[in-house]
Amino acid sequence: MLATEVYIKAFVDFRLGYSSAIGMVMALVMAIFGAVYLRLVARRQLEESL
Amino acid sequence: MIGGIPLRQSARDLGPLATAAAAALAIITLFVLVYPTIYVLIGSFKPGGGLLSQAGAFTFENYLKIFRSGFSRFILNSLVICATATLVSTLLSIMAAYAFSRFDFPLKRTLFTGVLFGQVFPWIVLINPLFVVFAALHLINSYVGMILTYTAFTIPFSVYMLVGYLVTVPKSLDEAAVLDGASRWQVIWLVICPVMLPGFVATATYAFLLCWTEYLFALAFLTQTDLKTLPLGLYQYFGDDNVDWGAVMAASVVTTLPVFLLFLPIQGGISPGRTVGAVK
Numbered sequence: 001m002l003a004t005e006v007y008i009k010a011f012v013d014f015r016l017g018y019s020s021a022i023g024m025v026m027a028l029v030m031a032i033f034g035a036v037y038l039r040l041v042a043r044r045q046l047e048e049s050l
Numbered sequence: 051m052i053g054g055i056p057l058r059q060s061a062r063d064l065g066p067l068a069t070a071a072a073a074a075l076a077i078i079t080l081f082v083l084v085y086p087t088i089y090v091l092i093g094s095f096k097p098g099g100g101l102l103s104q105a106g107a108f109t110f111e112n113y114l115k116i117f118r119s120g121f122s123r124f125i126l127n128s129l130v131i132c133a134t135a136t137l138v139s140t141l142l143s144i145m146a147a148y149a150f151s152r153f154d155f156p157l158k159r160t161l162f163t164g165v166l167f168g169q170v171f172p173w174i175v176l177i178n179p180l181f182v183v184f185a186a187l188h189l190i191n192s193y194v195g196m197i198l199t200y201t202a203f204t205i206p207f208s209v210y211m212l213v214g215y216l217v218t219v220p221k222s223l224d225e226a227a228v229l230d231g232a233s234r235w236q237v238i239w240l241v242i243c244p245v246m247l248p249g250f251v252a253t254a255t256y257a258f259l260l261c262w263t264e265y266l267f268a269l270a271f272l273t274q275t276d277l278k279t280l281p282l283g284l285y286q287y288f289g290d291d292n293v294d295w296g297a298v299m300a301a302s303v304v305t306t307l308p309v310f311l312l313f314l315p316i317q318g319g320i321s322p323g324r325t326v327g328a329v330k
Contacts, residue, residue: 003174004266007174007269010177011181011270016178020178020179023172023176023177026172027172027175030170037166038167
């Protein structure tokens with residue numbers, strides 16, 4: 001799993017830069033999914049809630 | 051109706067084959083969910099931790115072993131960290147959710163979109179920068195560091211959930227309280243909070259469970275044995291060469307038990323309909 005890999009690279013292998021790079025890729029992938037989620041699902045919830 | 055057949059059929063209207071299939075699916079699902087729990091529970095009373103090994107044997111040795119090795123300290127650590135983080139996060143979220151549901155202010159939609167995005171954000175990405183900052187602030191190996199982390203971790207979800215509950219509370223309830231001379235603080239804590247109690251309990255419960263089961267942040271920020279939380283304590287029974295399955299099973303049961311003991315008594319508080327008849 002990427003999340004575990006972020007931890008292992010940073011705190012076991014002490015490669016903070018490499019670990020951060022994995023983290024950024026992970027964030028990017030999740031940002032794409034997050035944008036899709038916000039556009040398709042959350043917009044309606046946003047209208048109802050606010 | 052499609053072709054004379056009603057769209058929604060009750061279970062009574064389903065054919066025997068469909069009913070049998072639904073029952074089989076329910077039993078399989080139940081088995082998949084319940085079997086591991088029963089396995090862990092029974093295994094915790096077996097010397098080797100397995101169901102089939104030493105079938106007749108029954109022992110409390112696994113429980114005695116984990117408590118002799120200081121497992122109670124991990125329970126205390128988890129309780130202090132998770133309860134404090136849940137309390138702080140719920141209190142902050144109540145105020146944020148109230149503002150989102152009752153007031154209009156600049157960038158409201160953008161900020162709420164940020165809250166929603168917080169739910170899909172992979173928090174583990176922040177582990178490196180947080181570690182560097184916490185190390186500079188001497189918050190590694192401290193309750194405060196973990197409480198801050200878990201509070202931040204649970205706030206987006208709590209705000210989102212509470213806004214959902216707050217929109218169901220009529221605004222006229224606030225207006226009536228304001229007309230009676232209550233300040234905004236009094237409206238939140240004396241009028242909205244009692245009405246919203248089921249929502250708060252549900253939100254706090256879920257926030258607590260998120261903290262209770264969190265592993266990676268605790269692994270990174272807590273290296274001192276006497277400060278470790280339950281998931282870390284559980285992992286110590288997985289050795290490099292062999293696994294003490296009996297202790298793992300007993301520790302798993304003990305990890306699950308406080309959650310039941312804490313939340314079963316307050317389950318009655320989660321009942322809807324508190325706003326019924328609040329305003330005319």
